[in-house]
Amino acid sequence: xxxxxxxxxxxxxxxxxxxxxxxxxxxxxxxxxxxxxxxxxxxxxxxxxxxxxxxxxxxxxxxxxxxxxxxxxxxxxxxxxxxxxxxxxxxxxxxxxxxxxxxxxxxxxxxxxxxxxxxxxxxxxxxxxxxxxxxxxxxxxxxxxxxxxxxxxxxxxxxxxxxxxxxxxxxxxxxxxxxxxxxxxxxxxxxxxxxxxxxxxxxxxxxxxxxxxxxxxxxxxxxxxxxxxxxxxxxxxxxxxxxxxxxxxxxxxxxxxxxxxxxxxxxxxxxxxxxxxxxxxxxxxxxxxxxxxxxxxxxxxxxxxxxxxxxxxxxxxxxxxxxxxxxxxxxxxxxxxxxxxxxxxxxxxxxxxxxxxxxxxxxxxxxxxxxxxxxxxxxxxxxxxxxxxxxxxxxxxxxxxxxxxxxxxxxxxxxxxxxxxxxxxxxxxxxxxxxxxxxxxxxxxxxxxxxxxxxxxxxxxxxxxxxxxxxxxxxxxxxxxxxxxxxxxxxxxxxxxxxxxxxxxxxxxxxxxxxxxxxxxxxxxxxxxxxxxxxxxxxxxxxxxxxxxxxxxxxxxxxxxxxxxxxxxxxxxxxxxxxxxxxxxxxxxxxxxxxxxxxxxxxxxxxxxxxxxxxxxxxxxxxxxxxxxxxxxxxxxxxxxxxxxxxxxxxxxxxxxxxxxxxxxxxxxxxx
Numbered sequence: 001x002x003x004x005x006x007x008x009x010x011x012x013x014x015x016x017x018x019x020x021x022x023x024x025x026x027x028x029x030x031x032x033x034x035x036x037x038x039x040x041x042x043x044x045x046x047x048x049x050x051x052x053x054x055x056x057x058x059x060x061x062x063x064x065x066x067x068x069x070x071x072x073x074x075x076x077x078x079x080x081x082x083x084x085x086x087x088x089x090x091x092x093x094x095x096x097x098x099x100x101x102x103x104x105x106x107x108x109x110x111x112x113x114x115x116x117x118x119x120x121x122x123x124x125x126x127x128x129x130x131x132x133x134x135x136x137x138x139x140x141x142x143x144x145x146x147x148x149x150x151x152x153x154x155x156x157x158x159x160x161x162x163x164x165x166x167x168x169x170x171x172x173x174x175x176x177x178x179x180x181x182x183x184x185x186x187x188x189x190x191x192x193x194x195x196x197x198x199x200x201x202x203x204x205x206x207x208x209x210x211x212x213x214x215x216x217x218x219x220x221x222x223x224x225x226x227x228x229x230x231x232x233x234x235x236x237x238x239x240x241x242x243x244x245x246x247x248x249x250x251x252x253x254x255x256x257x258x259x260x261x262x263x264x265x266x267x268x269x270x271x272x273x274x275x276x277x278x279x280x281x282x283x284x285x286x287x288x289x290x291x292x293x294x295x296x297x298x299x300x301x302x303x304x305x306x307x308x309x310x311x312x313x314x315x316x317x318x319x320x321x322x323x324x325x326x327x328x329x330x331x332x333x334x335x336x337x338x339x340x341x342x343x344x345x346x347x348x349x350x351x352x353x354x355x356x357x358x359x360x361x362x363x364x365x366x367x368x369x370x371x372x373x374x375x376x377x378x379x380x381x382x383x384x385x386x387x388x389x390x391x392x393x394x395x396x397x398x399x400x401x402x403x404x405x406x407x408x409x410x411x412x413x414x415x416x417x418x419x420x421x422x423x424x425x426x427x428x429x430x431x432x433x434x435x436x437x438x439x440x441x442x443x444x445x446x447x448x449x450x451x452x453x454x455x456x457x458x459x460x461x462x463x464x465x466x467x468x469x470x471x472x473x474x475x476x477x478x479x480x481x482x483x484x485x486x487x488x489x490x491x492x493x494x495x496x497x498x499x500x501x502x503x504x505x506x507x508x509x510x511x512x513x514x515x516x517x518x519x520x521x522x523x524x525x526x527x528x529x530x531x532x533x534x535x536x537x538x539x540x541x542x543x544x545x546x547x548x549x550x551x552x553x554x555x556x557x558x559x560x561x562x563x564x565x566x567x568x569x570x571x572x573x574x575x576x577x578x579x580x581x582x583x584x585x586x587x588x589x590x591x592x593x594x595x596x597x598x599x600x601x602x603x604x605x606x607x608x609x610x611x612x613x614x615x616x617x618x619x620x621x622x623x624x625x626x627x628x629x630x631x632x633x634x635x636x637x638x639x640x641x642x643x644x645x646x647x648x649x650x651x652x653x654x655x656x657x658x659x660x661x662x663x664x665x666x667x668x669x670x671x672x
Contacts, residue, residue: 100131111146134177179210417452477529486536586611
């Protein structure tokens with residue numbers, strides 16, 4: 001009698017299988033959350049459908065979770081099990097979560113070379129998959145500065161796409177939906193070591209721009225803090241800075257070159273020497289294996305003894321000593337490598353020849369990757385309209401829309417005071433000195449307007465090599481260099497405390513620019529019929545007012561202290577005459593000053609210096625004479641008891657002097 005299976009039985013079997021699969025997925029989720037990866041591997045082995053299960057709210061599979069948990073061995077086992085089912089291998093490995101990330105995206109973000117190679121070699125098409133932001137795994141590796149993972153993915157990519165015959169595919173995985181390339185990302189996040197490798201591996205990216213028309217060179221010019229000219233070092237830091245030696249960036253060898261170099265080194269010895277070298281290698285490894293437990297035990301014991309004596313000693317030493325050295329070293333690395341990247345970009349840049357280079361990002365992404373089309377950084381105007389404006393003009397009309405023209409790198413560098421880049425551009429492209437921005441400001445006008453003193457001094461030294469006409473240019477409003485030097489912007493470029501000292505530097509800057517040229521060299525009136533002097537008075541009104549209030553408060557506080565010291569000093573007759581009286585008189589003269597603009601140039605700062613100097617001298621003289629006089633009066637038996645009394649008596653006055661001393665140093669440095 002033949003058995004028959006009814007539809008209800010088949011439905012029941014199907015329902016049972018679904019319930020069993022659901023239970024397996026729940027077990028899979030619990031095991032992943034607990035980190036019980038052996039059972040996860042077992043479920044992947046026994047349940048084929050579990051490999052496609054999305055076990056989290058963000059639609060991650062167990063492979064996604066294993067990657068984010070950093071389980072290299074588990075990921076390798078899971079990928080091997082996935083590859084054992086050839087019919088669904090590609091489907092499983094290409095699963096994306098709700099953000100469009102595959103397991104390879106996560107591996108690239110974390111920088112695990114082993115996981116990247118394991119997953120990408122199993123399915124190379126994963127390299128072209130994009131998440132919702134249009135980012136490929138290679139892009140994420142560059143975005144997070146994962147140099148080793150980036151190189152691993154790169155060499156897997158070129159093994160399937162020859163850059164000479166498949167240029168479109170070769171560059172298709174290097175861009176994001178907003179047009180940023182892997183080179184944009186590396187430079188934007190200060191990963192200059194990685195950026196150096198990208199420049200040599202993907203040469204055409206140097207001239208590609210994003211949807212805002214910015215090239216990698218534009219981004220670098222907007223980062224003045226990564227250059228030496230944009231950093232300020234203290235004396236101690238400067239000594240260490242110049243003693244540190246930083247190696248220049250070099251192109252990283254490929255895996256094939258590394259293996260061939262190792263083979264060459266191993267085979268460079270004669271036969272008998274090769275045997276000796278192998279024997280020494282074995283002995284060395286054996287010694288390390290035997291000595292390792294003892295070494296670790298000794299190190300652990302030393303650390304324990306050190307912590308017992310002072311638990312915070314190791315922490316303090318690390319934070320106060322080595323950490324400062326590493327910080328200075330990282331700063332110098334950034335300065336040297338950024339200049340090297342700048343030279344590389346400028347040496348390969350063709351966009352500076354004002355060609356329509358680069359590629360415009362396509363908005364629709366498919367499985368074939370991102371296609372590139374020419375992207376016009378400087379769009380032309382419509383036919384029949386007004387004559388085409390210059391590239392430095394701010395806006396141009398195209399199809400009824402107003403499009404902003406991007407400033408050239410030398411203008412951005414001049415605005416930010418990046419002297420290294422300006423100097424290199426002038427060396428390679430002398431015509432760049434004539435670039436103008438939207439308001440017809442050239443590099444000289446921008447340097448003066450933004451108070452870039454070092455850059456302006458550099459341009460003055462090069463004035464003979466440059467045309468003097470660039471120093472006499474005016475912007476759209478008819479402002480000359482001196483007009484812009486007289487104008488106070490919203491920024492505070494002078495790293496000096498106090499409005500009075502800022503006003504002092506503003507006057508010095510204005511006079512420096514004025515005296516840097518011959519008389520009547522600058523244009524006297526702008527389009528609003530204002531002289532530089534008029535602009536200076538109008539724009540500095542608030543600074544003069546706040547500077548006067550600052551000086552009054554400082555003088556009042558110091559006058560009170562000086563009066564108290566004078567009362568005590570004269571009543572005991574234990575101070576050197578003159579110092580306190582001088583301080584009081586000088587501070588009172590500041591209070592009675594008119595606080596005119598010219599007073600901030602020399603008169604008021606010098607008065608404050610004299611007053612503070614007299615105050616410090618009187619404080620020192622009072623403490624010395626007071627302690628010395630009483631010391632000789634006391635008997636021999638009471639001398640030792642008097643020391644703590646003197647310390648407590650002098651402490652408040654000393655604290656006040658120490659609190660005002662940094663201001664005193666800044667004042668002297670700013671004035672003299």
